[in-house]
Amino acid sequence: MTSMTGVPKQGFRLSQLIYDTRYRSLTIQVVVFMLFMLGAAWLVDNTIRNLQALGKDFNFGFLTYRSGYDIGQTLIPYTNDSSHARAALIGLLNTLLISSLGCIAATVIGVFVGVLRLSKNWLVARLMTVYVEVFRNVPVLLWILIILAIFTEVMPAPNAYRVTDQMLAEGVQPAATMVLFDTIAPTNRYTAIPSIGFSRSLGGFDTSFMPISFNFLAMVAALGLGIFFNRRVLATAKAVQEATGDRPVTWWKSILLLVGPLLAVMIALGFHLNLPALKGFNFAGGLNVTNAFVVLWLALSLYTGAFIAEIVRAGVLAISNGQTEAAFALGLRPGRTMNLVILPQALRVIIPPLISQFLNLTKNSSLAIAVGYMDLRGTLGGITLNQTGRELECILLMMLIYLAISLVISGVMNVYNNSVKLKER
Amino acid sequence: MKKSVFLGTLAAAGLTAGLAAASTLDDVKARGELNCGVNTGLVGFAAPDANGNWSGFDVAICKAVAAAVLGDASKVKYVPTSGQTRFTALASGEVDVLARNSTWTFSRDTDLKLDFVGVNYYDGQGFMVRKDLGVSSAKELEGATICIQTGTTTELNLADFFKSNNMNYQPIAIDSNAEGEQQYLAGACDAYTTDASGLAATRAAFADPENHIILPEIISKEPLGPAVRHGDNQWGDIVRWTLNALIAAEEYGVTSANLEELSKGTTNPEINRLLGTEGDLGAMTGLDKDWAKRAIAVSGNYGEIFAATIGESTPIGLARGLNGQWTQGGLLYSPPFR
Incomplete structure (x- = not known):
């Protein structure tokens, strides 16, 4: 039998929380955590009370209201009739x-x-x-x-590209001309670049989030197909290289596979570029990158x-x-x-x-x-x-x-x- | 011990935060200074000169209120606020009164919990374009790029105007009038839109004001006026009736020139009540008898302020128009001092 004498059995005393190294770090952590939460609660409480004093409530209902303002660059459709939530999404x-x-x-x-x-x-x-x-x-x-x-001081204003009948008659050149075969017009507001158009468009369907064009899907599919077959070709080439030590020439196959299907789809859809042209105050027809x-x-x-x-x-x-x-x-x-x-x-x-x-x-x-x-x-x-x-x-x-x-x-x-x-x- | 001190501080801080909005009048008196929210710089309305002294049409309101409440028109701290920060500055108590050509609208009065105490300038939104653009009407702005100050009512009016006229435009959002001026002059936008008075003030600061025109269309109602926080009616009354005192002074012919003479007593009881020689209207709002007299003494009555800051003899050159007294066919109509 083991003897238990000499070690008096003591109960847990409160002072152990501070003086006993087994508990001390835990005690400090709990106290600091409580103080932190107290501070946070005070901040929240203060905010709520001040909001009440101002008579303001806290709700997100405004997100569904009509926004009423316009946005310069929108990636998905948006008008000033859209909601504030939609504006936030833009x-x-x-x-x-x-x-x-x-x-x-x-x-x-x-x-x-x-x-x-x-x-x-x-x-x-x-x-x-x-x-x-x-x-x-x-x-x-x-x-x-x-x-x-x-950009604003050095680039010409869209107006500088204007050619009037009077200027033609007098043989005066406009202050600025479009660059790169008359396709791109840098101005102090935006750079007008050609946009992509399809004369035999497949149309598309509209989701509440954004319209999806079948043209785009077809091009993505063609590109995906090209990438898939290109990988097969590269894998075969690698296998051949590992077996024989000679790597077959693949670059022309890769180019053909990557570009070929995409080009075919684009030609089938009647791909063309819409050139920007000065119309009224601004360039229209192309894409204006602000x-x-x-x-x-x-x-x-x-x-x-x-x-x-x-x-x-x-x-x-x-x-x-x-x-x-x-x-x-x-x-x-x-x-x-x-x-x-x-x-x-x-x-x-x-x-x-x-x-x-x-x-x-x-x-x-x-x-x-x-x-x-x-x-x-x-x-x-x-x-x-x-x-x-x-x-x-x-x-x-x-x-x-x-x-x-x-x-x-x-x-x-x-x-x-x-x-x-x-x-x- | 330390903990209880900390908790006590917390509680005290919480209490003062809760009580801060108790009485603006007491706060201002205790501080000995009026915090007045003004424009960051709009010549004629509120702009600092080379020495940092603010002057202008809106600034005159600040000075009049400071004179009425503190007895000294120079005890004003001008807090420049942008279109985006102004209402937050007022709601948070950073400023006591907001005299910053702000439009009185339903939602600002109710939802934003502001109180517009009156109208000191009846305005409307207009467009400014270069003369050589050959545009004579806002309806010809189809497809134009338009600079607009963000966070203002003009942003919404612009969208409505183009929508109702079935036209397109390209908005360029700018943060302050100075930035708008720079972008417009650099040709980054075809037209600049804001309140017509603001356009006139902006144009006056150009090197070549004669090459720019303000189009005839006024596309909105913009009643501009000083605003205070909702809920402190006494303070609201003080600012409201200070503005009314300036307007009434013009109506009754009280000017900075004859103020001293009239305040000795006249045969017109309305003037006597206004200037505190009869009755004690000031005490009803927690001020003394001479409050209105002091307010008028700073820069004269409404008409004098208008003429000195934005009137036809200044570079801004605004006509009284809607801002004439009701007796002159304008809209200014102060309720009676009784």
Whole structure:
């Protein structure tokens, strides 16, 4: 039998919560948590009381009311009879458009600049250093405003393209002419580019979200088919290469497969370009890409691109020199060394900070109001908020949407990160 | 001990936050300064000069209220607000009165919980274009690009006007009048639209005002007036009757020149009541007898303010029009001081 003598059995005493190291950290955590919740409750209570004092309620009913205002750039149909919710959706789509195009452009710029900054060519490396330092160290809002000022002051007004009968009679040239075989007209409001038209259109159907054109679906299907068969060809080529060591020539098959079906569908549909032409005050017939969009896109891409360049440079430098030397020893040329050996390994250093840059770009796109680009901040957080006076609801909803976008981006990027990170077997 | 101090602070903060909206008059008196929300810069209505001194038609209202309440027209802190921030600034208590050419509408009066105390300028929305555009009517603006201040009633009027006339346009949203001016002058928009008075004021600041015309169409009613928070009726009364005092002063011929003389007593009891020589109207709103006299003394009656800031002798050159006294065929009509 074991003896239990000498150890007096004691009950739990309250002071143990502070003096007993087994419980102390738990006690502190509970107290801090309670204080935090108390603070949060006070904030919420204060808000509710102040809203009551002002006689305001808290509801999202206003989202179904008629918006009554017009938006410059709409990706899906919208009129001033649409609801505020629809206007918010237009803004959201504009935000997503600028962010996704911005992320792509910033990544391309960043990778090029980051790699070129490591170039042995003195001039190229220094030029890239200048770009990175200049863009990284000036607030993005200033870049947006500067680029906007350049666009509005330097480009000609649509009026400058006008050719009147009097001018023809006197043989006077208009102040500005369209570029690229008279297809593109850059102006201080927008760049008028040709739009796509189909003379034998298949029509389409309308959903409450957006109209869907059968032409578009047919083209997507043709492209998908091409990609599918191209993959088959490449797989066969790889099999042949692994079996015999000789890779069959595939480039002409790839081009034919990728472009062929698409081209056939487009010819069948009667594809043509609608050229923009000056009509009244503005260009019509083509597609007017607003300067607000281009300016914002350029500024965000160039600004974030500078940060990404540094991330890429850091990623490349993180790969030990031995890897390069080994690749050279195997006879790989510098370009292939970079593409096949260095960059794939650098990716796992690059991806995590890259996610932050994508999130930054998306959130910075809310500076769109500076150029009058109607993004989520401009519609839901701008005009809707002002016209309905629902500050709290609009701002909360906007925060929620930005949070959701950011979480989706970082979720997707994390999946990608998992696929490229060092696999330990 | 520490915790209880912290909790006490929390509770106190909560209480003051709850009580802040109790009485604007007491707040202003305790502060010794009137916080007045004005435009970020619209020549003639509210604009600072090179020394940072604000002047203008709306600013005169701020000064008159400060003189009536605090006895000193210089005790005003001007808070520049944009079309987007103005109502939030008022609702949150950042400003006591909003004198920022704001349109009195149903939803602002009810849903936004504001109280418009009256109208100090009857306005309407118009369009300004370059003369060389060859446009003589707003109906010819089919397909035009139009600059518009976001967060204003003009945004909605514009949509309605083009819709009802079955025309298209391309809106360019801008944040402030200064930005609109710059975009319009750079040719980024064919037309600039805002209240006609604002257009006149903007044009007056151009280097070449003669090359721009304001189109004849007035597409909306824009009664502009000072606003206060809903719920503090005493404060609302003070601002309302200060404005009425300025208007009534013009009607009864009380000017800054004859104010001292008239305040010694006249044969017109209405003037006597207004200037505090008879009865004690001021006490009914929590002020003293001379409140209206002080308000008028700052920059004269309504007519004098109008003439000095936006009238026909100024670069802005606005005619009285609807803003004349009712006796002159205008709409200004102050209820009796009785």
